[in-house]
Amino acid sequence: DQQVKQNSPSLSVQEGRISILNCDYTNSMFDYFLWYKKYPAEGPTFLISISSIKDKNEDGRFTVFLNKSAKHLSLHIVPSQPGDSAVYFCAASVEGAGTASKLTFGTGTRLQVTL
């Protein structure tokens, strides 16, 4: 049972345009969401996160939106740059004081930013 779903395996966007990556989840207990970026032959690197008490978090060119009622979050990259070409993973966790954050990952979306 895939609790975190990224239904678009790939996305191609022109440089300078907006990239929108989507993620859906089924577990209503998730209360913290993260986006990771992964280049080939490297480990995932943290990009941006959002707590379930918020509906938007922004960091430079990256903004994450959370719609709890729809169990949906999205990552917006504006403007997109060629260096943004990578695989993006959505992840979710149930936070608890003093416990480990056990992340549940989606299957990833490969973003290609073209010139």
Place this chain on the structure above:
Amino acid sequence: NAGVTQTPKFRILKIGQSMTLQCTQDMNHNYMYWYRQDPGMGLKLIYYSVGAGITDKGEVPNGYNVSRSTTEDFPLRLELAAPSQTSVYFCASSSGQGHQPQHFGDGTRLSIL
């Protein structure tokens, strides 16, 4: 500024062999994790540790063992390797303080033939 270091980067094993994947971090993080990523799939948690001497199972622990004798090191042991364990293995660590993200190593690509 090493972060999380995993060795080896690549390994080919024969069915039934055993090996240990090494993971060390220099950030003094209490929490460490092992994930595996199969082709076209997301990462799945194998085992995690909240501190030296404390480990617990994740989503897919069968066929693996871990130990945590120091804060820095969190080795993953494969006993009796099987083709289903062919995967890319990632180790991660976090401080565990509030919503601190996990930092990942570059992975070990393991093939079992």
